[in-house]
Structures are given as structure tokens and as C-alpha cells.
Amino acid sequence: MGSEAESSLAEFARIVGATQYMVLATSDATGLPWATPVWFASDDRRDFYWVSDPGARHSKNLAVRPQLAVTIFDSTQRPGTGEGAYLSAVGGIVPLEEIHAGIEIYSATSRRAGLAEWSRADVEPPKRLRLYRATALERFVLDAGDRRVQVPMR
Numbered sequence: 184m185g186s187e188a189e190s191s192l193a194e195f196a197r198i199v200g201a202t203q204y205m206v207l208a209t210s211d212a213t214g215l216p217w218a219t220p221v222w223f224a225s226d227d228r229r230d231f232y233w234v235s236d237p238g239a240r241h242s243k244n245l246a247v248r249p250q251l252a253v254t255i256f257d258s259t260q261r262p263g264t265g266e267g268a269y270l271s272a273v274g275g276i277v278p279l280e281e282i283h284a285g286i287e288i289y290s291a292t293s294r295r296a297g298l299a300e301w302s303r304a305d306v307e308p309p310k311r312l313r314l315y316r317a318t319a320l321e322r323f324v325l326d327a328g329d330r331r332v333q334v335p336m337r
Contacts (some may be wrong), residue, residue, distance in 0.1 A: 185239035188335045194324045196333040198227050198268040199255055203296065207274075207317070208252040209244035217241055222248050223255075224292030229336065232289045234301070234312045237276065242315070249273045253317055268324055269331070282306065285314050 256267035
């Protein structure tokens, strides 16, 4: 892997590791866009987990159109100095047979943040929330000239 690819991967990992929220950009069946922030967890910077109500607008959008875009950034950055990570992804509710691994990642991140532990029972019926996952198809950061640089998927 070349030095630009290694540099972009390191930058992407640093931004994701330092940030607690990501913004999901979804759209409904007609293409009407919607953006919403969610608290997230990821251990590989390819799969990103969050919990949401299936009745929320972004959740309904993902149910009919699983393609989404994601931005991860520190919103307190001074204008002109900001850094961010960008994804195109596919997302939706984590199937019941795959919940164990995802909820472990989400729960570990929650514990590290001093928050409550999560279990499978917290995201299965009859509970209101479900575990969601966005799997990155493409990842990007910006270089010093504010140009998009693709981050290798490895």
C-alpha cells in the first residue's frame, strides 16, 4: 500500500476513533433526503452500528432504500480547519442471527464511554429499539487541499 493510501487510512481511523456521532444521509422511496445524527460504534471502521427506533424517519428510509451516505466529524471544529470522514454505505437492521457480534461491539463502546451495557435483549422484540449497521462501500477523507482522497477498504 502506498504512502498516500496508508496516510488516508490512518487519518480515517483517527477521525472515526475520536468521534462519537455520525450523520446518516438517507432517502425515502421517492428520493426525498433526510439526515440525522446517531451515536455509533465500530471496531473495524467498515461496519458501523447504532440503535434506533424502526419507526424513525431514517429507519423507515433504510427499510425501503438501504443505500446511504455517512459523515463523521467533530462539529466543534473551527471553520476552515475541519476534518471529516465520509462513507457511501448500505445499511439496515442487523438480522437476528447476526446481532450477537454487533451488540458486543456496540456495548463495548458504550462501556468505554461510561454508559450502560447493551445486550441482545435490549434490541429484540418486544423492545422498541433495534440494532442497525451501515457497511461501508467507499471511504474518504480530505487532503490538505480540501480534495477527496479514497481510503482503502483493506
